[in-house]
Amino acid sequence: MGSVALYIENNGEKLPKSSLSALAAALEIKQAHGHEKVIGVLIGGTGTSAAANEAAQYGLDEVLYVQSSALEQYLALQYAETLKLAVDAVQPAVIVAASTSRGKDFLPRIAQLFDAGQASDCTAILPGGKYRRPMYAGNVLADVEITTAVQVVTIRPSAFGAASKAGTCAVRELAVHVLEEPRMKFVRFDQVKNERPELGEAEIVVSGGRALKSAETFQQHILPLADALGAAVGASRAAVDSGYAPNDWQVGQTGKVVAPKLYIAVGISGAIQHLAGMKDSKTIVAINKDSEAPIFEVADYGLVADLFEVVPQLTEAVKKARGQ
Amino acid sequence: MNILVPLKRVPDYAVKAKLSPDSQSVVTDGVKWIVNPFDEIAVEEAVRIKEKRPDTEIVVVSIGPSSTTEQVRTALAMGADRAILVTTDGAVDSDLAHRVLAEIVARGDYRLVIMGKQAIDSDASQTGPLLASRLNWPQATFASKLEIDDTWTSATVTREVDGGLETVQIQLPGVVTTDLRLNEPRYPSLPGIVKAKKQPLEEIPLASLGIESAPKLKIHQFAYPPQRKAGTKVSSVEELVAKLQNDAKVL
16 A cells, blocks of 8 residues: 655754654554555754654654755755655655644645645544544544545644654665755744743643733733643733734644643633634633633633632642642 | 735634534535635735835635625725636635636736635645645745835745744745734725725636646545533632642642
8 A cells, every 4th residue: 555754844853742743643544544664754954864863763664864954944945845856765655744834834835746635734544544634723523535646644743642662763864966946045033932841742731811911911920820830831812913922822723733631721712713722632721700701611620710810829829739 | 016815715713614414514505704814814915015016916816606706805895906706616625726826827927926824614724835836936834024025026024933933035926825913904995895896806717717626635524523511610729729639630
């Protein structure tokens, strides 16, 4: 049944958790859909060979990588062309990647180059060659089959656990000539400074909404609670639109989709598009003044109260409970 | 210079999707249709460019049944100059959409295609990059800021990506997809709405474009996700912490 080519995103030498989720998904596709092997493909600048060696420890059948100074910065044109050439060497039946902002950006170009159908943001691998993917802000799930000779599948990282280490495989550098491409240039990256766990990787997430009223009060209330819990910080679209939190913190249909063990929604009403980003969390806590807020319909524990009063209390109680 | 703004009509996001009794389709009879919110942001951005550079022509294009004229007129009322509606009563997926758009691009002289990063019904996020790839154009997705240089040679785009904001420069012609914070779309003005009724709207039957596209995805079945049960209300912080420690065991 051919092989699965897995694009493994790397950050220099590091593999983000989303890549380990994609690894797990690719191995699941191999097993569920009866493919022969999974071949990991990495492309990038400095550190890619080290990341390839790391990726080789998770039970793949082979890892290929392209390392070039021309790939130091991610750019859609360059990466699509290079991944196309690298994947050509594999002749896969399925091309898999995580639907991170990078995967969303350039995997459709790969689909176009292979004349492949693409199933985006899949949350489950089904028997019979099918995949499950959410639509309509997660209010509908569709079981889809890709009918083209080559399939492109992007997977939602929060829906798959991280792969665990298992037998090491061969790692091979591919000599792909990376074309000069003057039509796209990297200018700069303004990183959101964040000492806290990554939103997509954290076991606990504390999110704030519009009821926080300002960037200052958002920071004064949400951050101490998050730090007491060792949690990542999220925000509703309303809070981000109002400038209380950076865009990178947005949880929802069009932001990050998270599924932590514990999600605490503070001052978030629970619009459909926000629920789409967090309703698969294991335990949900909602704190809101409005007892009618839709967030309470999905919350395991709801506290109807003024957040400015109870959040500092909760922060102290958590500190005490954790012996801080 | 010409800007092409593709737009999709989608069911109103405030209405929860409903499945047919046999779970083979999402019911769209009687739903309220709106312009996909991300495409609306694209229309707004094009209008803002035109306000600064009056020699810009904005063409909006949509694919769908004749009744899609309503959403297309909304874009005209916001300030687009003319519209193309490629008419079909069939299903339009990302694959068909990008092929149609490539054909429309080939029939014009566009420096920029700007469209939503995703449609809020199918949530596939494919059409923009698919189109850019088919045209072999550069792309900048998830734009939160867009600046076009004086000669329409290049665009500098700030993108909302994992971990922060990335700025890239792309040479034009190119494809830009919009994110939420690029702008806040205006409401069409009354004079705009009146004027939109008289603006040119060309209908082209899909069949006349000679595009071959068989669906690449077969949907076997739809389902609702498992519903979460509403939990319990707690009356105090102490009770909440106790529940999290003893029942949920997450603290």
